[in-house]
Amino acid sequence: xxxxxxxxxxxxxxxxxxIAGTEVDERYLEYDLxxxxxxxxxxxxxxxxDGPADEVVTVTIGPERAEETIRMALAKGADRAVRVWDxxxxxxxxxxxxxxxxxxxxxxxxxxxxxxxxxxxSGDDALGATGVSLADQLGFQWxxxxxxxxxxxxxxVASVHRELEGGVExxxxxxxxxxxxxxxxxxxxxxxSLRGIRQAQxxxxxxxxxxxxxxxxxxxxxxxxxxxxxxxESESDATIFEGDAGETAGQLAEVLREKGVAE
Amino acid sequence: xxxxxxxxxxxxxELRDVSYxxxxxxxxxxxxxxxxxxxAVISGDTERFAEDLDREGVDYIHTVSDGEEFNHDVYVxxxxxxxxxxxxxxxxxxxxxxxxxxxxxVANRLDxxxxxxxxxxxxxxxxxxxxxxxxxxxxxxxxxxxxxQAVTVRGAEWPAAEGVGDAEISAFDVDIDTDAGSTVTGFxxxxxxxxxxxxxxxxxxxxxGIEEEENLDLIRDLVEATDATLASSRPIVDxxxxxxxxxxxxxxxxxxxxxxxxxxxxxxVQHVAGMKGADNIIAVNTDPNxxxxxxxxYGIVGDLFEVVPELIEQFS
Numbered sequence: 001x002x003x004x005x006x007x008x009x010x011x012x013x014x015x016x017x018x019i020a021g022t023e024v025d026e027r028y029l030e031y032d033l034x035x036x037x038x039x040x041x042x043x044x045x046x047x048x049x050d051g052p053a054d055e056v057v058t059v060t061i062g063p064e065r066a067e068e069t070i071r072m073a074l075a076k077g078a079d080r081a082v083r084v085w086d087x088x089x090x091x092x093x094x095x096x097x098x099x100x101x102x103x104x105x106x107x108x109x110x111x112x113x114x115x116x117x118x119x120x121x122s123g124d125d126a127l128g129a130t131g132v133s134l135a136d137q138l139g140f141q142w143x144x145x146x147x148x149x150x151x152x153x154x155x156x157v158a159s160v161h162r163e164l165e166g167g168v169e170x171x172x173x174x175x176x177x178x179x180x181x182x183x184x185x186x187x188x189x190x191x192x193s194l195r196g197i198r199q200a201q202x203x204x205x206x207x208x209x210x211x212x213x214x215x216x217x218x219x220x221x222x223x224x225x226x227x228x229x230x231x232x233e234s235e236s237d238a239t240i241f242e243g244d245a246g247e248t249a250g251q252l253a254e255v256l257r258e259k260g261v262a263e
Numbered sequence: 264x265x266x267x268x269x270x271x272x273x274x275x276x277e278l279r280d281v282s283y284x285x286x287x288x289x290x291x292x293x294x295x296x297x298x299x300x301x302x303a304v305i306s307g308d309t310e311r312f313a314e315d316l317d318r319e320g321v322d323y324i325h326t327v328s329d330g331e332e333f334n335h336d337v338y339v340x341x342x343x344x345x346x347x348x349x350x351x352x353x354x355x356x357x358x359x360x361x362x363x364x365x366x367x368x369v370a371n372r373l374d375x376x377x378x379x380x381x382x383x384x385x386x387x388x389x390x391x392x393x394x395x396x397x398x399x400x401x402x403x404x405x406x407x408x409x410x411x412q413a414v415t416v417r418g419a420e421w422p423a424a425e426g427v428g429d430a431e432i433s434a435f436d437v438d439i440d441t442d443a444g445s446t447v448t449g450f451x452x453x454x455x456x457x458x459x460x461x462x463x464x465x466x467x468x469x470x471x472g473i474e475e476e477e478n479l480d481l482i483r484d485l486v487e488a489t490d491a492t493l494a495s496s497r498p499i500v501d502x503x504x505x506x507x508x509x510x511x512x513x514x515x516x517x518x519x520x521x522x523x524x525x526x527x528x529x530x531x532v533q534h535v536a537g538m539k540g541a542d543n544i545i546a547v548n549t550d551p552n553x554x555x556x557x558x559x560x561y562g563i564v565g566d567l568f569e570v571v572p573e574l575i576e577q578f579s
Binding site: 024231246250 | 279335339358365366368372376391396397399400401402403407443445447452453489490497498500501502513515516517520521522543545549552557559560563564565566570573577
């Protein structure tokens with residue numbers, strides 16, 4: 001079985017930052033592997049270690065800079081990577097779900113995986129929709145927000161828990177080919193070993209343009225346009241205790257005594 | 264084509280709160296587009312649900328009786344058929360776990376632009392949604408193109424619709440293809456065990472700010488000194504540092520203590536959903552812009568590794 005994992009390099013914003021136009025100023029951004037994708041990669045690598053998967057391929061939509069992040073996924077055990085990028089994508093300020101679906105579906109057609117794992121959402125634009133949209137486009141089965149996965153290789157069925165709200169999980173059996181969107185906490189993502197990092201250097205990252213995957217610029221016209229970005233107004237009317245750690249702790253202790261919860 | 268179709272949600276025989284919120288969001292939007300508000304009620308006891316949902320502002324309620332519990336194949340096909348019948352300008356769906364299990368497929372199948380997790384919507388000849396990015400650090404205005412759109416709305420952002428409505432309720436027949444490759448086999452309650460944090464009067468809750476598992480001992484010392492109940496935000500449970508029954512938030516427990524002391528918790532919306540009902544919220548966080556301070560009654564902007572030892576000292 002071949003497992004495809006979608007991974008995204010996401011920007012994280014520093015506590016203090018500035019906005020330039022409709023973007024956070026580049027100086028305040030740090031790039032990292034999307035947290036949810038880290039769990040998806042781990043789940044895929046475990047499927048390989050446990051037997052059902054023969055190969056784990058990652059696919060990323062992102063510029064060359066993203067290769068550093070892709071290497072992290074390779075160092076954790078993915079076998080090889082595909083990275084899609086094109087000049088036509090440079091000017092799109094917010095890739096919509098349809099665009100990502102088109103790009104990923106084109107890669108899926110080339111790779112022909114049996115199981116696709118995506119993160120539930122990305123930490124930056126948090127649309128939370130690509131996995132399910134992709135499944136529908138491909139005619140695959142799907143399950144969103146999966147926090148437990150038990151794969152029966154003989155039957156080709158993924159028995160999953162879907163994490164609903166309020167401490168309730170839905171138990172669902174899903175036939176492959178399927179897309180599962182992976183929730184944090186499903187496993188404990190490993191740290192890349194030194195050996196893994198060394199091996200990752202020689203693993204393939206295949207860069208593909210739109211033309212390489214059989215698409216043209218029309219496939220990436222986004223329907224979402226970011227027209228403004230701003231810091232939400234603080235609605236805080238909290239009483240902030242002033243002073244050093246000892247003084248603030250003293251005031252806090254007073255409040256706890258006043259409310260009658262601690263003596 | 265100026266109508267709005269809002270999709271409701273239920274689980275195990277009960278309508279979920281967001282069902283009443285999509286009515287409010289949908290009504291506001293329909294007032295702006297100049298159209299009618301249609302509700303879709305899919306699966307389960309649709310007649311009873313439809314009566315409950317007939318609140319002020321609803322014009323039409325369409326019930327699709329196929330199935331009992333949520334199934335994304337039924338939802339996608341029902342909404343697809345309703346969309347063809349009603350030709351609405353906007354479909355409004357909940358940004359819930361189940362909403363995210365069908366809304367992207369609906370959008371893909373109907374070729375609709377999709378904006379998820381909206382916290383605001385404005386219509387002025389075209390649709391603009393307000394949504395957050397970078398874990399609530401910024402808000403954005405996003406124009407959603409196309410003639411027709413799909414939106415999912417965040418829970419608890421719009422007030423629940425009230426009053427008694429005068430909607431026309433009718434059954435909508437859809438030929439649902441049930442030959443699906445996914446089968447719901449049951450439900451499981453998680454987070455049971457030795458303690459029920461939802462009963463606690465004083466909760467000390469810890470988040471990502473604790474950095475390392477061994478640092479939890481510091482918080483345990485505080486819990487012991489103050490006779491509090493220990494809880495946490497999601498990342499601590501994801502890391503396996505505390506069991507699931509300690510998790511406060513949308514996917515964990517909802518708590519309503521007299522005092523909720525949030526230490527090193529930024530206050531993501533999913534966490535806030537589980538603790539905003541506390542009588543008093545106190546936050547300790549190094550980031551003065553952390554959203555937790557928006558709902559806090561008292562706060563310390565400071566390093567928990569300096570503040571917590573001093574606090575323990577106060578009760579020793």
